[in-house]
Amino acid sequence: MKLTLKIWRQPDAASKGAMHTYEVDEVTGDMSFLEMLDVLNEQLNVKGEDPVAFDSDCREGICGTCGLMINGQAHGPEVTTTCQLHMRSFNDGDEIVIEPWRSDAFPVIKDLVVDRGAFDRIIQAGGFISVNTGSAPEAHSVPVPREDATRAFDAATCIGCGACVAACPNGSAVLFMGAKITHLGELPQGQPERDDRVVSMVAQHDHEGFGGCTNIGECVAACPKEIPFDVISRLNWDLHQAMRHGH
Amino acid sequence: MTDMPDTTLTPEPSHDAPGAHGDDAVGYYRPGDPVADAKAPDGPVADRWNTRKFEARLVNPSNRRKLDVIIIGTGLAGGAAAATLGEAGYNVKSFCYQDSPRRAHSIAAQGGINAAKNYKEDGDSVYRLFYDTVKGGDYRSRESNVYRLSEVSANIIDQCVAQGVPFAREYGGLLDNRSFGGVQVSRTFYARGQTGQQLLIGAYQAMERQVAAGTVEQYTRHEMLELIVADGRARGIIARDMVTGEIQTHLADVVVLASGGYGNVFYLSTNAMGSNVTASWRAHRKGAYFANPCYTQIHPTCIPVSGAHQSKLTLMSESLRNDGRIWVPKNKADCDKDPRTIPEEDRDYYLERIYPSFGNLVPRDIASRGAKNVCDEGRGVGPEVDGVRRGVYLDFKDSIGRLGEDAVREKYGNLFDMYLRITGENPYEVPMRIYPAVHYTMGGLWVDYDLQSSIPGLFVAGEANFSDHGANRLGASALMQGLADGYFVLPQTIRDYLADGPFEKIAEDHPSVVEAKKSVEDRVAHFLSTNGTRSVDSYHRELGNIMWEYCGMERTADGLKKAIDLIRSLREDFWRNVKVLGTADSLNQSLEKAGRVADFFELGELMCIDALNRRESCGGHFRAESQTEDGEALRHDDHFAYVAAWEFAGDGELPVLHKEDLVYTAIEMKQRSYK
Numbered sequence: 069m070k071l072t073l074k075i076w077r078q079p080d081a082a083s084k085g086a087m088h089t090y091e092v093d094e095v096t097g098d099m100s101f102l103e104m105l106d107v108l109n110e111q112l113n114v115k116g117e118d119p120v121a122f123d124s125d126c127r128e129g130i131c132g133t134c135g136l137m138i139n140g141q142a143h144g145p146e147v148t149t150t151c152q153l154h155m156r157s158f159n160d161g162d163e164i165v166i167e168p169w170r171s172d173a174f175p176v177i178k179d180l181v182v183d184r185g186a187f188d189r190i191i192q193a194g195g196f197i198s199v200n201t202g203s204a205p206e207a208h209s210v211p212v213p214r215e216d217a218t219r220a221f222d223a224a225t226c227i228g229c230g231a232c233v234a235a236c237p238n239g240s241a242v243l244f245m246g247a248k249i250t251h252l253g254e255l256p257q258g259q260p261e262r263d264d265r266v267v268s269m270v271a272q273h274d275h276e277g278f279g280g281c282t283n284i285g286e287c288v289a290a291c292p293k294e295i296p297f298d299v300i301s302r303l304n305w306d307l308h309q310a311m312r313h314g315h
Numbered sequence: 316m317t318d319m320p321d322t323t324l325t326p327e328p329s330h331d332a333p334g335a336h337g338d339d340a341v342g343y344y345r346p347g348d349p350v351a352d353a354k355a356p357d358g359p360v361a362d363r364w365n366t367r368k369f370e371a372r373l374v375n376p377s378n379r380r381k382l383d384v385i386i387i388g389t390g391l392a393g394g395a396a397a398a399t400l401g402e403a404g405y406n407v408k409s410f411c412y413q414d415s416p417r418r419a420h421s422i423a424a425q426g427g428i429n430a431a432k433n434y435k436e437d438g439d440s441v442y443r444l445f446y447d448t449v450k451g452g453d454y455r456s457r458e459s460n461v462y463r464l465s466e467v468s469a470n471i472i473d474q475c476v477a478q479g480v481p482f483a484r485e486y487g488g489l490l491d492n493r494s495f496g497g498v499q500v501s502r503t504f505y506a507r508g509q510t511g512q513q514l515l516i517g518a519y520q521a522m523e524r525q526v527a528a529g530t531v532e533q534y535t536r537h538e539m540l541e542l543i544v545a546d547g548r549a550r551g552i553i554a555r556d557m558v559t560g561e562i563q564t565h566l567a568d569v570v571v572l573a574s575g576g577y578g579n580v581f582y583l584s585t586n587a588m589g590s591n592v593t594a595s596w597r598a599h600r601k602g603a604y605f606a607n608p609c610y611t612q613i614h615p616t617c618i619p620v621s622g623a624h625q626s627k628l629t630l631m632s633e634s635l636r637n638d639g640r641i642w643v644p645k646n647k648a649d650c651d652k653d654p655r656t657i658p659e660e661d662r663d664y665y666l667e668r669i670y671p672s673f674g675n676l677v678p679r680d681i682a683s684r685g686a687k688n689v690c691d692e693g694r695g696v697g698p699e700v701d702g703v704r705r706g707v708y709l710d711f712k713d714s715i716g717r718l719g720e721d722a723v724r725e726k727y728g729n730l731f732d733m734y735l736r737i738t739g740e741n742p743y744e745v746p747m748r749i750y751p752a753v754h755y756t757m758g759g760l761w762v763d764y765d766l767q768s769s770i771p772g773l774f775v776a777g778e779a780n781f782s783d784h785g786a787n788r789l790g791a792s793a794l795m796q797g798l799a800d801g802y803f804v805l806p807q808t809i810r811d812y813l814a815d816g817p818f819e820k821i822a823e824d825h826p827s828v829v830e831a832k833k834s835v836e837d838r839v840a841h842f843l844s845t846n847g848t849r850s851v852d853s854y855h856r857e858l859g860n861i862m863w864e865y866c867g868m869e870r871t872a873d874g875l876k877k878a879i880d881l882i883r884s885l886r887e888d889f890w891r892n893v894k895v896l897g898t899a900d901s902l903n904q905s906l907e908k909a910g911r912v913a914d915f916f917e918l919g920e921l922m923c924i925d926a927l928n929r930r931e932s933c934g935g936h937f938r939a940e941s942q943t944e945d946g947e948a949l950r951h952d953d954h955f956a957y958v959a960a961w962e963f964a965g966d967g968e969l970p971v972l973h974k975e976d977l978v979y980t981a982i983e984m985k986q987r988s989y990k
Binding site: 131212228 | 402413414415416417418422434470476478483484485486487490507509512513519520521524526533535558585587589624626627698736737803850853894897901902
C-alpha cells in the first residue's frame with residue numbers, strides 16, 4: 069500500500085517544530101508501524117535527508133520505550149503499543165498524522181522523541197518498598213492472598229510508556245501513579261510506607277507539571293496494558309487516608 | 316583514521332593439516348599462555364563461596380563514600396548491583412542508553428526464574444540445580460561459579476518478594492512454582508508470562524530509591540564508547556550524551572559492565588533494537604579477554620520473518636511444542652498452498668519421523684536444526700524472503716480436536732493472541748508458522764570467580780560475562796544469574812578490590828584519558844565525514860545474514876572461513892562507504908548505530924574464529940564435522956574441555972587464544988542422549 073505521512077519534525081528542544089509530509093510506498097500489512105517508519109528512514113537516508121527520530125527498543129510491547137500519537141490517538145487505533153501495531157490496521161491511500169506524546173511534562177527532545185524523566189522522578193519519590201539487599205525474610209514467612217497478588221500483578225503490568233498522559237486532556241499521570249500505588253499497596257510488604265508513598269508521589273507528580281484528574285477515562289482507553297480505571301480510586305483513597313493520618 | 320581496523324589480514328600458512336589435531340583455526344589465531352581463575356578457594360565446592368566471602372577484605376563504611384563505582388547497564392545485573400552498592404554507601408554512577416533504567420531488555424524475559432527452594436519437596440536441592448545447570452551447559456561452564464549461582468538462588472526469591480514482586484501464588488497464599496525446560500523438579504518461580512518485567516521493575520525501584528537517597532546518580536540516554544585503563548587498572552569510561560552529543564569523561568575507582576549479550580550481531584534476534592556489544596568490545600580491545608564468543612542460543616519457536624523490512628524477531632514460549640505438531644509439506648509444490656488443504660499423507664511430521672521417542676519435544680538445538688534442514692531443502696512455508704521460505708508449521712488441529720478449543724485457549728491463549736496480532740493469522744484455524752531465532756549469548760567477557768575481568772578493576776556481570784551457562788543456558792536461568800550477580804555476588808567480591816582504594820586520582824589530561832577521548836571523537840568524526848552511499852542498517856543486515864548463514868545453527872570449517880572473508884571485506888567497505896547523516900551535537904540515531912555495527916563486525920569475526928577452533932559440537936555450538944551417526948551433537952572432552960579466552964592483540968594482528976581448563980571435582984562429565 070501507499071501512504072501519506074504527516075510527521076512532526078523538530079530538530080531539538082529549543083527549535084520550533086512543524087509538520088512535514090512524506091510519501092511512503094510498498095508498505096505491507098505484515099510490517100509493524102515502526103518498521104514502516106524504518107522504510108521511510110531508509111528512503112530519507114538515500115535522499116540525504118535526516119531520518120525521523122523516534123524511540124523504540126524491545127519492539128515486542130513490553131519495554132514501554134515506543135509511543136506515538138497516530139491520527140490523534142496514543143499508540144494508534146488498536147489497544148496495544150506502537151511497536152505491536154501493524155500496518156494491516158490501515159488502508160492503501162491513507163493519510164496518517166504522526167506526532168510525539170503531547171504533554172508539558174514530556175518535553176520534545178527531537179522529532180518524535182520525548183523526555184519521560186518525570187516518571188523516574190515520581191518513582192524516586194516513593195514508588196518502592198524500602199528493603200536493603202540481604203535483609204529480606206524467607207519468602208514464605210508472609211503469605212499473600214492469591215486475589216491480592218493477582219490485583220497487585222494487574223497493576224504492576226504498567227510499562228511506563230506515557231500513553232495515559234498523552235491521551236489525557238489534562239495531561240495527568242494519575243493512571244501511571246495509581247498503578248504503582250495499587251501494585252505496592254495490595255501487598256503486605258507495601259503497608260509500612262503506604263501513607264508516605266502516596267503523599268510523596270502525588271507531590272512530585274504535581275511538581276513535574278502533570279495536570280489533575282477529572283475522571284475522563286481517556287487514559288484507560290489508551291493504555292496498551294489495560295490498567296483498570298479503579299487504580300485511580302485507589303490512589304485517591306490512599307491519599308485521603310494519609311491526610312486523615314495527619315500527613 | 317586512527318581507529319580504522321586493518322582488514323588486509325591474510326591467514327598465516329598452515330603447518331598442520333587442518334583438523335589433524337582439531338586445529339581448524341590454524342592461521343587465524345596465535346596460541347597464548349593458559350589462563351586460570353585464581354580467586355575461587357580450594358576445598359569442597361560447597362564451601363568455596365563462604366570461604367571467599369570471608370576472605371574478601373572489607374571496606375570500612377566511612378571509606379565507602381570515598382569510592383566511586385561506574386556501572387554500565389541497568390538490567391537485572393546492573394540495576395541490582397547499583398541498588399545494592401548504593402545501599403552499602405558507595406558512590407555509584409549508573410549509565411544506560413535507554414531513556415529510563417526500567418527499559419533494559421531483561422524486561423522481555425517471559426518464563427520464570429529458577430531457585431533451589433525445594434518448596435514442592437520434590438527432591439530439589441542446591442546440588443541438583445548445580446548439577447542440572449552444568450549438565451545443561453554441556454560441561455563447558457566453571458564448576459565453582461555455577462555452584463555459587465545455585466547457592467544464592469534462594470536468596471533472590473526472598474529479596475524479590477520483599478520488594479513487592481508479584482509472583483504467582485497458590486490459594487493458600489504461598490508461592491507457586493512450575494517445572495520448566497524439561498527439568499524434573501518444580502523450581503521455576505514466575506509472574507504470568509512477564510517474569511522478567513516484574514523482576515526488573517523490582518530492581519529498578521530499588522535503584523531509584525538509591526537515586527533519591529543520593530548514593531546513585533543515573534545517566535540515561537548515555538552510551539559508553541570507551542574504557543579508560545590507566546596504570547593497569549580500569550579507571551573510568553568515555554560516554555556520549557545521546558541528546559546533546561557531548562563526549563564526557565567519567566572517572567572512578569572501579570568499572571562494572573552489565574551491558575547484556577551480543578545476539579544483535581545476527582541483526583535479527585529476539586534482543587531489543589538497541590542491545591549491543593560496544594561496552595564489552597571496547598573493554599576487550601583494552602585488554603579484557605572475550606570468552607567462548609561462539610556460544611549462542613537459538614530458540615526454535617519464534618515467529619518467522621515476514622519480509623525484508625523485518626527489524627526484530629519475537630519469541631513464543633516453547634511450551635507450545637507440548638501440544639502442537641510440527642510439519643512441512645512433503646512436496647515443494649505444496650509449500651504455497653493453504654495448509655488446511657494438504658492431506659495427511661502429503662505432510663512430513665519430520666521431528667516425529669526422525670526422533671520417534673521424543674518427537675516434537677526434542678531439545679531446542681535439534682528442533683532448530685530440523686527446521687533449518689527442511690527449509691534448506693526448499694520445503695519451508697510462509698512468505699518467500701530473499702527467495703527462500705523460512706518457516707515450518709506448528710499445528711494445533713489435533714490438540715483442539717482432542718482437548719477442545721477452550722482447553723487450548725486456557726493454556727496458550729495469550730500466545731495465540733500475540734501470534735494473531737503479529738501475523739494477522741488465527742492459529743485456532745490455520746497452523747502457526749515458526750522458525751528459530753537467536754535468543755541469548757552464553758559467551759561474554761572472561762571473568763574470574765570474583766567476576767573480575769582480565770583488566771584489574773573491570774568487573775562484568777549478567778549476560779555480559781561468560782561463566783555460568785557453559786555452552787547452553789537452561790530455561791529460567793538467565794534471570795537467576797543476572798540477579799545473583801547483581802544482588803549477591805558482585806557486591807561481595809568487589810569490596811576485596813576496593814579495599815585497596817581509593818586509588819590515586821587521575822586527571823582529565825592523563826594520557827590514557829586523552830587517548831580514550833580522542834579515539835571516540837575520531838570515530839564520531841569519521842562516520843559523519845565518510846558520506847558514502849549505504850545506510851548503517853543495510854550493512855548490519857548483511858552482516859547478520861553472513862552470521863546466520865555460516866555461524867548460526869550449524870557451522871562447518873569451510874563455511875566459517877568463508878564467513879570470515881565475507882566479514883572482512885564487508886567491514887572494509889563499511890568504513891569507506893557508510894552514510895551517516897546529521898550532526899555530532901544532537902540526537903543522532905544513525906550515528907549511534909554506526910558505532911555499534913562497527914564493533915559487531917569485529918565481534919562477528921572473532922565468533923567465527925572461535926567456532927572454527929572449536930571442532931566439536933557442544934550445547935548451542937554445532938559443528939557439522941562433529942556429530943554422531945544419528946545427527947546428534949558430539950563433544951570432544953579430550954580436546955575441548957576448556958574455556959577459550961581470546962585476547963585482542965591489535966588491529967591487523969591475530970587474536971591470542973588463552974585456554975582455561977575446566978576441572979570438575981563434584982560432577983562427572985557425561986555425553987547427552989535423546990534415544
